[in-house]
Amino acid sequence: MSVTFAVHMKPTLSFDNTTIAFASKSNEELKQAHWLFGLMGKPWIVQLGTRLAPWSIKAGLPVKGIIRKTIFRQFVGGETLEQTAPVVARLAKSNVQVILDYGVEGKEGEEAFETGCQEFIRVIEYAATQPNIPYMSVKVTGFARFALLEKIDDLMERTPAPSLVKKYEAALQQLPAQEQEEWRRVSERMLRICEAAARAEVAVLVDAEETWIQDPVDALTMVMMDRYNKGRVVLFNTIQLYRHDRLAFLKDSYEAARQRDFILGAKLVRGAYMEKERKRAQERGYPSPIQPSKEASDRDYNDAVHFCIEHLDVISVIIASHNDRSNLLGVELLQKKDLPLDHPHVHFSQLFGMSDNITFNLAEAGCSVSKYLPFGPIGDVVPYLMRRAQENTSVGGQTGRELLLLKREMQRRGM
DSSP, rough: OOOOOOOOOOOOOOTTOHHHHTTTTTHHHHHHHHHHHHHHOHHHHHHHHHHHHHHHHHTOSSSSHHHIIIIHHHHHOOOTTGHHHHHHHHHHTTTTTEEEEEOOOOOSHHHHHHHHHHHHHHHHHHHTTTTTOOOOEEEEGGGOOHHHHHHHHHHHHHHOOOSHHHHHHHHHHTSHHHHHHHHHHHHHHHHHHHHHHHHTTTTEEOOOHHHHHHHHHHHHHHHHHHOOOOOSOOOOOOOOTTTHHHHHHHHHHHHHHHHHHHOOEEEOOSOOOHHHHHHHHHTSSSSOOOOOSSSHHHHHHHHHHHHHHHTTTTTTEEEOOOHHHHHHHHHHHHHHHHOOOEEEEEEEEEEOOOTHHHHHHHHTTOOOEEEEEEEEOHHHHHHHHHHHHHHHHSSHHHHHHHHHHHHHHHHHHHH
């Protein structure tokens, strides 16, 4: 007589399942993506494109159509907020949520800053009407002057104080009256964004910036988290683990949150300005803020994932990564602690147009996961697109991995 026992196994997760990864893509879309990543695998084409595309648009050459049909369609949700709707609906069918990002960068002046602030609030109000958009993203440089942030950062660095927020408060007192008033307007814009987000129950992810303006961004975000992250998460700060000091910063932020009784929103990324950071450090003769190796960056990133999941009573974490191991680690730690994969304080995210094998397989396993979806006029989002092109060329194996998976799915479909 044979006896059968029911064994409850924890689901195994594989990021190699291309059937799930590309279920929403047509054959034509697969071919297009394969062709585009093939181009991005050639550094000389990317270098030429990143120089020519911005220049061509400024010169008024008729290149927008080409950009729209290629790299824009791969990485951007549309030119307007409303144009993102079909992309969002498509992702929703696979239980993938959306982080909306108004992708306009590099505009200066009080009028532009006020417009930027209003657009961020418009995104929040739109997201509130959509069941699948729980998050949106802001850049403080979208409503604050870069040079002013740089000045405050420098003052903070030279100000002895026991905490980041105390340094920030002391630095502001050292500004001339006119710049104090300018910063008051910046803080007021951040306040309006947070108020709108709290009212709409949409979380705001504050993007990371260059190291030489990051301290005031961190301090302003901490001040707002102390005010709004009581009992629920309205604000997330972005922590770049390719910096060698950010794991310690995460732990300091946790201590501040615990002492002040607010929830720390922590979006973990590796980083976006590596070449620029290293070049500036070399030119100005100070130690590079970037990790000495990819291994060191991976170690700190995974240690940060560990730390956050160990402290989910105080931390709400977004594991924003294109690294298979880091995402699997997040899942394994939840399983080890017998926590649900869709724990309200654990979310996973990848950029739209990249790493579909991670995103859609996480969603299939029952994780809370999203795509970071930028939108904006083609001319305005070109800086974002150029970074994506460079990233796919420079990130070890990223383009090769995308091509391999796309080719495997095309072969599976008999294409």
